[in-house]
Structure formats: structure tokens, C-alpha cells
Amino acid sequence: xxxxxxxxxxxxxxxxxxxxxxxxxxxxxxxxxxxxxxxxxxxxxxxxxxxxxxxxxxxxxxxxxxxxxxxxxxxxxxxxxxxxxxxxxxxxxxxxxxxxxxxxxxxxxxxxxxxxxxxxxxxxxxxxxxxxxxxxxxxxxxxxxxxxxxxxxxxxxxxxxxxxxxxxxxxxxxxxxxxxxxxxxxxxxxxxxxxxxxxxxxxxxxxxxxxxxxxxxxxxxxxxxxxxxxxxxxxxxxxxxxxxxxxxxxxxxxxxxxxxxxxxxxxxxxxxx
Amino acid sequence: xxxxxxxxxxxxxxxxxxxxxxxxxxxxxxxxxxxxxxxxxxxxxxxxxxxxxxxxxxxxxxxxxxxxxxxxxxxxxxxxxxxxxxxxxxxxxxxxxxxxxxxxxxxxxxxxxxxxxxxxxxxxxxxxxxxxxxxxxxxxxxxxxxxxxxxxxxxxxxxxxxxxxxxxxxxxxxxxxxxxxxxxxxxxxxxxxxxxxxxxxxxxxxxxxxxxxxxxxxxxxxxxxxxxxxxxxxxxxxxxxxxxxxxxxxxxxxxxxxxxxxxxxxxxxxxxxxxxxxxxxxxxxxxxxxxxxxxxxxxxxxxxxxxxxxxxxxxxxxxxxxxxxxxxxxxxxxxxxxxxxxxxxxxxxxxxxxxxxxxxxxxxxxxxxxxxxxxxx
Ligand SMILES: Cc1ncc(C[n+]2csc(CCOP(=O)(O)OP(=O)(O)O)c2C)c(N)n1
Ligand code: SF4
Numbered sequence: 001x002x003x004x005x006x007x008x009x010x011x012x013x014x015x016x017x018x019x020x021x022x023x024x025x026x027x028x029x030x031x032x033x034x035x036x037x038x039x040x041x042x043x044x045x046x047x048x049x050x051x052x053x054x055x056x057x058x059x060x061x062x063x064x065x066x067x068x069x070x071x072x073x074x075x076x077x078x079x080x081x082x083x084x085x086x087x088x089x090x091x092x093x094x095x096x097x098x099x100x101x102x103x104x105x106x107x108x109x110x111x112x113x114x115x116x117x118x119x120x121x122x123x124x125x126x127x128x129x130x131x132x133x134x135x136x137x138x139x140x141x142x143x144x145x146x147x148x149x150x151x152x153x154x155x156x157x158x159x160x161x162x163x164x165x166x167x168x169x170x171x172x173x174x175x176x177x178x179x180x181x182x183x184x185x186x187x188x189x190x191x192x193x194x195x196x197x198x199x200x201x202x203x204x205x206x207x208x209x210x211x212x213x214x215x216x217x218x219x220x221x222x223x224x225x226x227x228x229x230x231x232x233x234x235x236x237x238x239x240x241x242x243x244x245x246x247x248x249x250x251x252x253x254x255x256x257x258x259x260x261x262x263x264x265x266x267x268x269x270x271x272x273x
Numbered sequence: 274x275x276x277x278x279x280x281x282x283x284x285x286x287x288x289x290x291x292x293x294x295x296x297x298x299x300x301x302x303x304x305x306x307x308x309x310x311x312x313x314x315x316x317x318x319x320x321x322x323x324x325x326x327x328x329x330x331x332x333x334x335x336x337x338x339x340x341x342x343x344x345x346x347x348x349x350x351x352x353x354x355x356x357x358x359x360x361x362x363x364x365x366x367x368x369x370x371x372x373x374x375x376x377x378x379x380x381x382x383x384x385x386x387x388x389x390x391x392x393x394x395x396x397x398x399x400x401x402x403x404x405x406x407x408x409x410x411x412x413x414x415x416x417x418x419x420x421x422x423x424x425x426x427x428x429x430x431x432x433x434x435x436x437x438x439x440x441x442x443x444x445x446x447x448x449x450x451x452x453x454x455x456x457x458x459x460x461x462x463x464x465x466x467x468x469x470x471x472x473x474x475x476x477x478x479x480x481x482x483x484x485x486x487x488x489x490x491x492x493x494x495x496x497x498x499x500x501x502x503x504x505x506x507x508x509x510x511x512x513x514x515x516x517x518x519x520x521x522x523x524x525x526x527x528x529x530x531x532x533x534x535x536x537x538x539x540x541x542x543x544x545x546x547x548x549x550x551x552x553x554x555x556x557x558x559x560x561x562x563x564x565x566x567x568x569x570x571x572x573x574x575x576x577x578x579x580x581x582x583x584x585x586x587x588x589x590x591x592x593x594x595x596x597x598x599x600x601x602x603x604x605x606x607x608x609x610x611x612x613x614x615x616x617x618x619x620x621x622x623x624x625x626x627x628x629x630x631x632x633x634x635x636x637x638x639x640x641x642x643x644x645x646x647x648x649x650x
Contacts, residue, residue, distance in 0.1 A: 010500075013511065043474065043498050048340070051503075059500055059511065064493040066343065067502035068336065069366050075333035079340025079348075082324050083298055084494040087344075105336075108329040261324060268319030 021215030023174030023200035030180025048077040054094035054121040071102030074109040085258035095122040096134035110164035114257035123202040131205025142209040167192035169250040173199040175222035277456040283448040288313035290425025297323035300337030307379040310351035331356040335363035345492030351377035365404030373432035379448040391634030392445035395608035409530035412585040418452035430465040446557035539582040548577025555581040565642035596620035605629035
């Protein structure tokens with residue numbers, strides 16, 4: 001039997017706002033399958049986002065959903081999770097939202113290692129505002145504010161997350177749709193701050209300007225550049241040129257913030273030292 | 274049993290007021306002269322099972338207290354000047370999403386970094402106009418350490434009752450001075466909790482006006498699922514651009530406070546019955562003003578003090594009434610005329626309004642006010 005996505009979609013809230021060919025919908029389906037796999041209860045799951053096309057995702061999900069200010073999802077989510085650690089908190093948003101305006105909240109959420117899962121939909125561009133470059137736009141690429149080609153170097157989101165202290169970091173792509181749910185499910189089950197970067201496409205504002213002839217071509221690019229971490233082990237640096245690793249890139253067990261805080265409360269109340 | 278008495282600093286008393294009101298979550302970022310609030314909360318909250326988090330910046334601090342409030346907790350942040358500027362976007366978010374929370378802003382010199390340890394009263398306009406768009410504003414301006422404690426309790430009550438952020442703005446003098454404080458006994462001051470929904474999770478809508486202008490707010494994680502967004506929204510919390518709904522919702526959000534002004538506004542009148550000169554003042558300045566009024570009376574000048582305790586909403590109607598009796602108003606304030614302008618608007622030209630302005634980090638002293646009284650008499 002086909003998977004029943006409707007169980008997790010809010011009645012009456014579709015169709016979504018995303019353009020034909022946008023990868024955000026593929027990621028939402030992956031998230032739904034992951035929630036189902038892990039067996040989360042909708043009323044105990046909070047989905048938090050900032051602003052952007054990607055950040056519209058929570059509105060479609062039949063959970064406790066919080067669509068906040070641009071870049072601030074991690075900070076709002078920190079309040080939710082700390083106040084109610086028994087809830088599962090999942091953050092979603094775009095690369096611009098998460099790494100530009102939200103960069104500070106992002107790195108500090110990684111550092112704290114609070115048990116939340118952050119799905120960054122990296123389409124290399126600011127989609128919602130019409131295609132201005134983001135910190136993830138490749139150098140030289142065209143965007144509405146880089147008419148001569150992007151002069152900025154780009155962030156590697158996964159490396160940034162690992163460097164900042166996230167204890168689970170994975171990468172997938174919107175092309176590899178069946179892998180998304182597995183990565184997200186593992187991220188949710190990981191105790192600590194998990195980041196899942198999903199390479200995504202924005203045919204409307206990125207593809208058009210950067211000479212992709214079709215959505216299919218954009219998707220094929222994702223297919224071509226992705227190399228699973230296992231396969232990469234056997235590849236030479238030359239072979240890895242221009243490729244991007246996918247799968248679970250980093251995993252570590254470290255004390256989780258809310259658990260540590262619970263111990264702090266015990267100490268303050270004169271309990272365990 | 275004798276009540277607990279302590280010699281406390283304003284900021285410390287503010288924190289104790291928050292705890293009395295049942296605050297269980299504090300998210301902050303340190304800034305002088307408000308840091309002691311965070312310090313006391315970090316020590317006291319865990320003792321009562323509450324949580325303190327020092328966020329990476331003020332934007333995050335404000336965001337965290339909105340997130341925590343949505344799970345049902347009473348939440349607080351404290352800041353000063355530049356920190357308040359950073360919090361503005363999310364204060365607007367709390368306004369439109371109607372999430373209760375309390376913000377202490379200790380007024381220091383500005384704009385920008387200004388005078389980090391110098392007192393001012395120059396954030397009262399930011400309290401109303403700081404975030405963009407039309408929105409309700411409640412701002413309390415206590416004048417003593419005891420009052421700061423008690424007004425904190427009232428701030429939480431107003432936040433919970435009207436589902437909106439509430440600002441408490443002591444000037445640096447009130448926040449940093451030490452005075453005797455008598456702790457209220459449990460139950461002595463009213464403590465209000467937000468209304469819980471009376472409908473089932475299936476029927477629940479976070480902005481359902483069939484329950485009036487202030488619909489009950491459910492908590493995330495309590496079995497209720499709902500959507501919260503900073504976009505203009507419908508009763509179910511989902512975005513809309515439908516003109517009639519947007520207009521009605523914007524008006525309702527402002528009306529929540531405007532229609533309940535009588536409940537929210539608080540002021541003190543001292544010798545105004547027969548006063549010909551009325552001083553309108555707040556915070557530490559009002560203490561100099563009271564002294565000046567006493568001196569003036571001794572010298573045969575019919576002076577009185579109108580002390581604002583709530584700055585927003587502003588007691589326009591009462592000042593208009595008084596303007597028919599007074600020959601002049603004097604408005605001493607540690608800024609360049611913010612309150613003066615508002616009072617001028619209230620009195621509609623019935624009486625002249627003379628400002629005394631200081632932005633040099635020095636308090637306004639009674640002598641200055643007395644001199645002004647003699648000048649305008
Ligand atoms: C404070 C603030 N600054 C700017 C904006 C405008 N803005 C809205 S969405 C967006 C970019 C979104 O890009 P991204 O996060 O990459 O998501 P996408 O739309 O590509 O999915 C910007 C700059 C805003 N809403 N708020
Ligand atoms: S503009 Fe781009 S990111 Fe936004 S919905 Fe369209 S394709 Fe997706």
C-alpha cells in the first residue's frame with residue numbers, strides 16, 4: 001500500500017506555495033516518513049522554522065508548528081525545547097535563513113547540543129525574496145544581486161555544524177529522495193543537536209539564472225555531485241573534485257543540554273552534587 | 274509572623290517580583306545596567322524548577338522566551354538600550370502572535386551605546402513605537418524598589434490576561450538604588466494565569482474571537498496542536514491576506530489594550546485637588562518632583578504631582594480633565610521631551626506644558642523643578 005502522507009498533513013492546507021520542480025516538497029515527504037518511522041506523536045512534536053520558502057513547511061504539518069522570524073528558528077526552538085524537554089523539536093529552513101541572518105543562532109544551537117533536529121534545505125539561494133545570493137551560493141554563480149557572478153566564497157553547512165559542535169551531522173539531496181527519511185529519522189533519534197543538510201533545487205530563481213535548462217537537469221546535477229561517504233573512502237582526491245559527500249558525516253555522544261540542565265536543577269535544589 | 278524584609282537593589286527586587294508572579298523561564302543576554310536581574314534569576318529559577326538560559330544575543334533571548342511561553346510557562350527577559358533595539362523584531366512577533374511575556378528594560382543613556390551606566394528615561398517612546406506596525410503597548414515605569422517588585426507581578430498579570438508582551442522600564446536610578454523591601458506573603462498580591470482553552474484539541478483555534486477579544490492560549494505539548502506565525506492570521510492561526518480579516522485582527526489586537534485601559538493604567542495623584550501647577554513625572558524623577566511639591570507648598574505655591582506608574586497606555590483623559598483646573602504643567606524628564614510631547618497632546622492647549630530636560634546622566638533635582646515652578650507661576 002502506498003504511504004499515507006495525509007495522516008501528517010493538515011486538512012485543507014494544501015496545495016502548498018512551492019513552485020513546480022522545487023525540492024522543498026520532496027523534503028517534506030521525507031520528513032513525514034521519518035516522523036512515521038520514529039513513531040512521533042503529532043501533539044508532542046514541534047516543528048519550528050524561520051522565514052523563506054523552505055520555512056513555510058511547518059504550516060502544512062499537523063503538529064505543534066511555529067513559523068517565526070527570519071533566521072530565528074533555532075532561538076525560538078531552544079525556548080520550546082528547554083521549557084518542555086519531553087517534546088520532539090524539529091527545525092526546518094533554508095540556507096539563507098539558517099546560515100546568514102540565523103548564523104549566530106545556528107552555531108550556538110550546535111554548541112549547546114540541545115536535543116533538536118535541524119533540517120537545512122540548501123538550494124544555494126534566497127528563493128522567497130526572488131533569488132539574491134546566500135552564504136551557500138557558489139562563487140561565480142549568478143543571483144539577482146550578483147549580476148557579475150558571486151564574489152563571495154560559500155559556506156559548507158555540514159562542516160560549519162561539525163565545527164560548531166553539533167553531535168550528529170548528515171547530508172542528503174532532494175534527488176536521493178528515499179535516503180532523506182532515513183537520515184532525518186536517525187537525526188531525530190540521536191540524542192543531541194542534529195543537523196541534516198539537504199541539497200535542494202530552486203528552479204525558479206537559481207536554475208533560470210544559472211543556465212539550467214530544466215528541473216531534470218538540476219536534479220541530475222544533485223545526482224552527479226553526490227558521493228556516499230562509504231564510496232568516497234575508495235576514491236582519490238582527483239575523483240572527489242567537485243563532489244559532495246552524503247550520508248552520516250559525523251556522529252558523537254556528548255552530554256545533552258536539557259539533561260545537563262535537569263542535573264543543575266537537582267544541584268540547586270540541594271540534591272545530587 | 275513578621276514579613277520578610279530585605280535591603281535590595283531595584284534589579285534584584287524586579288527578579289523577586291517575577292518569581293513571585295510565577296515566572297519559570299528566563300532567556301537573556303547581559304547588558305549594563307540590567308545584569309543583576311539575570312544574575313538573580315540564574316540563581317533562583319533552578320531552585321523552583323525553573324530554567325535560565327543565557328542566549329547568544331538579545332534577538333535569541335527574546336525568541337527563546339516566546340518559544341518557552343508557548344509551552345505555557347511565564348517568561349521573562351531583561352535588557353537595556355541597545356539590547357531593547359535588538360529585541361524589537363521579536364517583540365513585534367509576540368504582539369501579533371499574542372504570546373504573553375515580560376521584558377524589563379532598564380533605561381540608560383542613548384542612542385546606541387550612549388552612557389552604559391548613566392540613567393535616562395528615553396526609552397518610553399521605543400516601548401510604544403519601537404517595533405514596526407500597529408500593535409498594543411503596555412509599559413510600566415515604577416519609581417521605587419518596592420514598587421518595582423510589585424509592578425513586576427502586575428506586569429506578568431497583564432501579560433497573561435491580555436496575551437501580549439508587557440514592558441517594565443525602571444530608569445537606571447530605580448534599578449540600581451537600594452531600599453528597604455517588604456516581601457509580599459504568598460497570596461497577598463494577586464497572581465493571574467492565562468486562561469486555558471475550554472474546548473477540545475480538535476475544536477481549538479488560538480485566535481477564536483467567539484471567546485472574546487482575548488482568546489485562550491493553549492500550550493504546546495499539552496495535547497493541543499496549533500500553528501503560530503508572524504504573518505497576519507485567521508482564527509486558526511494560519512496566514513491570510515484577506516483584507517477584512519487583517520483589518521479586524523489588527524484592530525482587535527490594539528483594542529485588547531485600549532478597551533481595557535482602566536484596568537491597565539495606574540497613576541498616583543499627590544496634592545493635585547487644588548493644584549495650579551501640576552508636575553507630571555515618572556520613575557526616579559517623580560521622587561525629586563514630590564520633594565519639590567512639598568517645598569513649593571511650604572512657600573505657598575499650589576503645586577501637585579501626577580505620577581505615572583503605567584506609561585502606556587497613557588492616562589490622556591485624566592490629564593485633559595486636570596488641564597481645565599491647572600494653570601500650568603511641568604514635565605521633568607531625563608530625555609529631551611518625550612513625555613512632554615505626550616502631555617501637550619493630552620491637554621489640548623488648555624494649559625502650557627513646560628519641560629525640564631536632562632540627558633547628561635545627572636538626575637533631575639528638586640531645586641530645578643522648584644525653580645521652574647517659580648518661573649511659570
Ligand atoms: C529580518 C528580515 N530580513 C529579511 C527578510 C526577507 N527574506 C524573506 S525570506 C528571505 C530569504 C529566504 O531564503 P532561504 O532561507 O534560503 O529560503 P528559500 O526561500 O530559498 O527556501 C529573506 C531575505 C525577512 N523576512 N526578515
Ligand atoms: S522560489 Fe525557489 S525555493 Fe521558492 S518555492 Fe519556488 S522553487 Fe522553491
